[in-house]
Amino acid sequence: MFKKILIANRGEVALRIIYACRELGVKTVAVYSEADENSLHVRFADEDVCIGPPRSADSYLNVPAVISAAEITGADAIHPGYGFLSESAYLAEVCEACHIKFIGPNPQVIRLMGDKARARRVMKKAGVPILPGSDGPIESEEKAVKAAKEIGYPVIIKATAGGGGRGMRVVRAVGELSQAFKTAQREAEAAFGVGDVYLEKYVESPRHIEFQILGDQHGAMVHLGERECSIQRRHQKLLEESPSVALSEKMRRRMGAVVIDAARAVQYTNAGTFEFLMDPDGRFYFMEANTRLQVEHPVTEMVTGIDIVKEQIRIAAGERLGFKQSEVTFTGHSIECRVNAEDPETFAPSPGLIHAFSVPGGPGVRIETFVHSDCTVSPYYDSMIAKIVVHGRDRQEAIARMKRTLEMTVIEGIKTSIPLQLRILADPDFVAGKLSTSFMERLLSRPTQGRLAEAV
Numbered sequence: 001m002f003k004k005i006l007i008a009n010r011g012e013v014a015l016r017i018i019y020a021c022r023e024l025g026v027k028t029v030a031v032y033s034e035a036d037e038n039s040l041h042v043r044f045a046d047e048d049v050c051i052g053p054p055r056s057a058d059s060y061l062n063v064p065a066v067i068s069a070a071e072i073t074g075a076d077a078i079h080p081g082y083g084f085l086s087e088s089a090y091l092a093e094v095c096e097a098c099h100i101k102f103i104g105p106n107p108q109v110i111r112l113m114g115d116k117a118r119a120r121r122v123m124k125k126a127g128v129p130i131l132p133g134s135d136g137p138i139e140s141e142e143k144a145v146k147a148a149k150e151i152g153y154p155v156i157i158k159a160t161a162g163g164g165g166r167g168m169r170v171v172r173a174v175g176e177l178s179q180a181f182k183t184a185q186r187e188a189e190a191a192f193g194v195g196d197v198y199l200e201k202y203v204e205s206p207r208h209i210e211f212q213i214l215g216d217q218h219g220a221m222v223h224l225g226e227r228e229c230s231i232q233r234r235h236q237k238l239l240e241e242s243p244s245v246a247l248s249e250k251m252r253r254r255m256g257a258v259v260i261d262a263a264r265a266v267q268y269t270n271a272g273t274f275e276f277l278m279d280p281d282g283r284f285y286f287m288e289a290n291t292r293l294q295v296e297h298p299v300t301e302m303v304t305g306i307d308i309v310k311e312q313i314r315i316a317a318g319e320r321l322g323f324k325q326s327e328v329t330f331t332g333h334s335i336e337c338r339v340n341a342e343d344p345e346t347f348a349p350s351p352g353l354i355h356a357f358s359v360p361g362g363p364g365v366r367i368e369t370f371v372h373s374d375c376t377v378s379p380y381y382d383s384m385i386a387k388i389v390v391h392g393r394d395r396q397e398a399i400a401r402m403k404r405t406l407e408m409t410v411i412e413g414i415k416t417s418i419p420l421q422l423r424i425l426a427d428p429d430f431v432a433g434k435l436s437t438s439f440m441e442r443l444l445s446r447p448t449q450g451r452l453a454e455a456v
Contacts, residue, residue, distance in 0.1 A: 001317050002026050002077045002101065006070045007045065008091075009081030010060060011370040012387065013293070014041035017079050020309040029073045031066060033059035035378045040370050047073050054380045060084045063091050070100050077101040077316060079309075083382065086292040087114055103316040104270050105291045112266060113289040117160045117198040123286045126265035128258055131277070131285045133200035144181050145174060147199045154202040157181060159188035159195075165235025166191040170202050203285070205436040206277040208232065209244055210290075211259040212300045214311050215268045220321045223256040224300050224308070225330050229275075230435040231424060233347070238417070238440070239424055240296035241335045242303050245395065245433035246278060255284060256325075262286070271297075271312045280436075295338070295387070298366060302334035302391040332391055333398040337406065337421045339369075339386040341377045344420040351379040355413035364391040364398075365405050377414055385416070395433070399425055423448070 006029040021028045030045030035054035042048045049069040052059035080086040092107035117136045138144045148155045159167025167188030169180035189195035212224040228244035259274045273290040341350045357373045369386035392398035
């Protein structure tokens with residue numbers, strides 16, 4: 001086991017890793033920007049190192065600064081969390097060169113799965129169902145027009161290095177293609193430094209379902225079931241749950257086997273997520289693989305009882321998985337709501353000083369947050385300030401438990417997305433499990449009775 005792990009992240013995920021390390025008896029090093037000097041992850045780590053000014057590019061994304069902090073403190077491993085450098089093949093390669101263990105897949109796998117076009121080809125070869133699309137990046141508008149005609153409209157343009165909806169455009173007719181193609185290339189270049197895009201058939205109103213996997217360095221591979229992630233706004237997830245009401249036990253076993261075969265095809269190790277679109281007829285299509293811990297990992301932990309972060313650390317340390325697929329069981333239902341510091345109506349960011357912060361506990365309630373009363377939410381980073389996760393005997397109890405927890409949460413000084421989350425939970429289609437990635441578009445198009453905040 002490692003003696004000391006440097007956490008190359010901030011906020012609630014940095015604290016989540018500290019929890020796991022403390023339980024494993026491993027020392028921790030927090031890195032922080034000048035804006036995060038008084039953050040809880042700095043307070044609770046065994047050591048801390050300032051790695052730069054507030055801007056992410058000058059601190060949390062600064063690979064030399066992160067590596068220097070690890071070398072100075074004698075850390076023998078780095079956990080990247082999610083976001084920032086979590087899917088950086090470059091960081092993983094530098095870690096190898098410096099004899100520091102990167103807690104994640106090897107750099108070759110990160111690079112392969114990070115190239116969405118290449119990943120499609122590999123998954124197709126492994127027998128994973130994929131959507132009709134271009135074989136690789138599309139170099140010109142002329143080739144895009146030809147490819148779109150062969151695929152059939154509507155199509156979606158995606159950045160090969162993309163994620164989070166950036167470099168992504170839906171095209172429903174040939175007249176829209178030229179402008180969408182140029183816009184997607186510009187966005188991809190700005191967001192990822194690579195302007196390459198590819199085309200794929202666009203599925204109307206699919207479900208977004210992902211499978212969690214764990215693979216050790218000795219060839220063992222398991223899946224931990226699926227998460228329903230269809231509640232999204234602009235490709236950003238808002239609420240996740242496990243299991244999905246759309247999957248039967250037979251379908252879960254079949255898709256789980258497909259995912260394990262896919263992971264083995266690329267010799268995957270550590271934690272990862274294989275994401276799929278499920279069309280209205282129940283057909284699955286591979287979308288992408290995330291080579292890191294996911295924001296929504298707690299819902300899987302709640303229904304399986306498996307600590308994914310501890311398993312990540314054990315796997316990276318060379319240990320074998322301590323359980324087989326047949327020993328993975330699923331109990332009850334779990335829901336996670338992301339609490340963002342933003343206006344619930346306009347979605348404008350709402351950073352600032354939190355005067356009061358109180359989230360109720362009770363049976364089946366888990367809170368993951370880095371904020372507290374009299375702390376300041378920085379404008380420099382992602383707007384998510386907390387994750388509220390609940391577990392119930394069934395979906396009905398989980399929904400009721402989440403509603404009462406959100407209704408009794410007190411956050412004063414900034415606006416949050418809690419009123420919007422309550423609106424989602426009260427929606428008849430959500431309660432009935434009638435979900436798709438167009439759910440939020442439909443919900444937000446309907447008028448509300450007065451302001452959201454007043455309605456709650």
